[in-house]
Amino acid sequence: MQCPHCLYRSEQAGMLPEPEECALCGAALVPVGPLWTGSINDDRVICRMQEALPGVTAGTGPRVARLLATCRQELDTSSHYDYHVIAKAERVSPGSIATVIEQLQALGYRASRAHYSGTALKTDATLQILKEVISGG
Structure with a gap:
């Protein structure tokens, strides 16, 4: 499930998603997938x-x-964030993905590139933390 307004996402198991509200902005989450979660x-x-x-x-x-x-x-997580999309939403110019990964790791989070896209980033950091790192805040 993904928020169409603020990029928040959550995972649900099963083929039929349960309706859910965004934990950040309250908008109705939109189903995406199905996703491979293994x-x-x-x-x-x-x-x-x-x-x-x-x-x-x-x-x-x-x-x-x-x-x-x-x-x-590459982290063994089922989804990724496109750090260019987040930078655009935050109205900042995206820096180096390597720098973003290093900053997340310095904060104690796991982070890596994804093999299938040059702008895909996998991390266990929250979306808010990721936004702060990307926007320099």
């Missing part, structure tokens, strides 16, 4: 792929190596 990465498989990579001669080694490194570091 694990998306198998660390053993990724490690074996990284071990095999030096023998690959297809010319894509560095790109694949970066992708596999991102996959290994």
Whole structure:
């Protein structure tokens, strides 16, 4: 479920979502999904792929190596935030995603990139904390 006004979201199990109000602004949440909420990465498989990579001669080694490194570091959460969307909503210019991740980690939160988008950020921080970090507040 996601708020169409302030980007808040919550997860519900099951195929038929229960009506829910936004905890931040009170708007009716809109169902999104269905979403896969299980694990998306198998660390053993990724490690074996990284071990095999030096023998690959297809010319894509560095790109694949970066992708596999991102996959290994990616948090095992079911959803992400697009930090550019949050920056736009906060009316600030988005900084480096690496800086946002470092700041969240310095505050004690887990944070990582997502392998499927250059602007996707996974974290256990609340939306409010994420907004504060992105907007510099």
